[in-house]
Amino acid sequence: MAKKPGIPKGTRDFSPVELAKRNYIFDTIKKHFQVFGFQPIETPSFENSDTLMGKYGDEGDRLIFKILNSGDYLRKANEADLTAKDSTKVAAQISEKALRYDLTVPFARYVVMHQNEIDFPFKRFQIQPVWRADRPQKGRFREFFQCDADVVGSKSLWQEVEFVQLYDAVFNDLGVEGVTVKMNNRKILSGIAEVIGAQDKLIDFTVALDKLDKIGEDGVKKEMLEKGIAESAIEKVQPLFNFTGTNTEKLDKLKDLLAASETGMKGVEELAFIIAAIENLGLQQAKLDIDVTLARGLNYYTGAIFEVAAPDTVKIGSIGGGGRYDDLTGIFGLKDISGVGISFGLDRIFLVLEELNLFPETVNNNLDVLFINFGENEALASFKLMQQLRKAGYKADMYPDAAKPAKQFKYADKRGIPNVITIGSQELADETFTLKNMKSGEQNTYKFNEILSIF
């Protein structure tokens, strides 16, 4: 007997119900991407290995799925390396392609390859799966979709303004209330590093500071000292331990704190521009909040840093993020192309909508009406009506076999089909059909030629 089939760990099948919900999210985001002037691109699922390797650090390199060369792939492998079972060296000899690890590096590669066809500034979005050989765990998959929007070719801060609006528009449309768009700026973090006198302690500093709510000022300071940050340095950034108030108040505190750092003040100025524009333009639902502990993408972001927090009632953390990077395409030899981009965390947004019960009731309406099959002649009459409904855009179907009506009704019921039409022998003779509303149980009989007028 055949073995019961399975799928690789960390991967998923998506059923029609799950896909209907996922597509609702995808379609909503896509709509706003396009309304905001972003255009879609797609890149191949696998890239040449040298496009990906070395771009995500050693850990990233390990997590990249490598594709075995076709044919007699061992022929060219080095015999000594094979005998030594040197997996790393041999991998480079027997695999020259690898699955996409994120959408950012392929996008950079795309921009460089197609630079002569692209009209800059170029606003692109991309929604495609990526693959990572991570240890699968709850909410973390080996195949998952990323959803990115980026602009390349301009340093204008209006783009940052627009990304705040875009997050607001999407989450407002999805009905998610209480979303916070947190912003920071890499230059502010550099300024803080200058003030504490230790660039290399920046991460330790922000990680500790981020725990203020949980372990209190004393706890944070204790941790900072343990990490080797000098007491005198901690004193200098005392205002960050009481970093509350409006965004304007926070900006004032940062101006005081970073007065001596040219870079830091540039960061404050950039953030101030964005905050002022958003205050002027208004947001529909989201709250914009300066958060100096935000340090994501510290290694590549050079300006704005974004992170979106789910509503407080949902314990799920970040549902989106991004930032500005001044040298996206440099890795492929094209210098001085500034970019800024954001992403949406699709799997987590799914969980938020599920938890807050925000999927529209109609999201899984996969069929408007099912015709019951009473045999060849009745079925032909059903097909004639069904053809009219389908041409008018209704989702209509007939049960393919003339099974017992009870079985067919049960099928309609299990699938949650709202309307059922029966054409039995008497109805066929009368040129009528009976329409049953499956929810109310109400049923009425109509003439064949009334089919379009009653829907």
Added chain:
Amino acid sequence: MAKKPGIPKGTRDFSPVELAKRNYIFDTIKKHFQVFGFQPIETPSFENSDTLMGKYGDEGDRLIFKILNSGDYLRKANEADLTAKDSTKVAAQISEKALRYDLTVPFARYVVMHQNEIDFPFKRFQIQPVWRADRPQKGRFREFFQCDADVVGSKSLWQEVEFVQLYDAVFNDLGVEGVTVKMNNRKILSGIAEVIGAQDKLIDFTVALDKLDKIGEDGVKKEMLEKGIAESAIEKVQPLFNFTGTNTEKLDKLKDLLAASETGMKGVEELAFIIAAIENLGLQQAKLDIDVTLARGLNYYTGAIFEVAAPDTVKIGSIGGGGRYDDLTGIFGLKDISGVGISFGLDRIFLVLEELNLFPETVNNNLDVLFINFGENEALASFKLMQQLRKAGYKADMYPDAAKPAKQFKYADKRGIPNVITIGSQELADETFTLKNMKSGEQNTYKFNEILSIF
């Protein structure tokens, strides 16, 4: 200097313009799939190797892309096999996952795995990429999308009727005139094999017969003889050399020819049912035509066989096909689940629409209006108007930098943006904007509060 980046052979980047056209095709097909009651599923990009291997023949096994195990994958490899450089044996030891080769086997695996959640009959569609290590050539790729619709769990011939209607609906909607849906039946082919007395010569027979138009009756007969089909056998199927006329006339000829073959007559009966239903229901554009040389999927189809021919004016061959298979899920241990399905050849359909110039002019309208940027205050005013347009669903954008207006207009022109709005300092003072139609060159000035009423 960094090497100029490329992509693996046989793969493609899709630009916004190409994607707009592709999505137009995808969306049209999807709409009709749903109207016909099909529901989407998605399966992982890679499957366990034992799910795929051995399902597509030896050649298929060779063309499947295998994924290298993560970590120290060589550790468990057999040393003798490594030393012998036995690529095939080692592959099974260092790779346990493989990229999807088609959508049919994953679908069968899906049905078996989820049989207890599925309400049968189950109509599913699936549009996802597949990967094959084929030698790339014009129009053949290593990564390409397949687009399948199948029903499992019923033997009803109404499903075959419906697939003919579905092809007709899709190509009618895409504006492709002159499409022919060719049909045959595996049982008719079996009947012919009985008549010629050689089941194993069936392919040779149909391949030769298919050349009737090109090499004439004598040429075909010569080829059949060369392939070892007896002259007496060829005489028995003489009616197939003059197999013209209406479908009804063709059915009559088949009834005569296959009278002695029970299987053959069953095939004729099935085909007759479908032909009669379609004649009764009518088609919008497509022509339905019996073609006894149609022998695709001979190894797995058990009933109906479909193939869609592009209009004669486009030399491109088949743009779709499918058939009925009585034992789809048997390979995974679930017996007696009959299925019938069709697919659309997306890349070829793209070429047909391109060649016949059938993409709507609006397909690449990626932006409705661009605001010219005249500096910070004017830009803020532009953003306020833009916000209103975007909320109303228009695709609107502002050039991010206050570059020279000529440069900004040139950008709008190159991208084919139909409308440009300018708010200069005078207009800002007057609370007005100027709207320029980029095609006609016409321009008019309006008050800020008229923005929504003029679009």
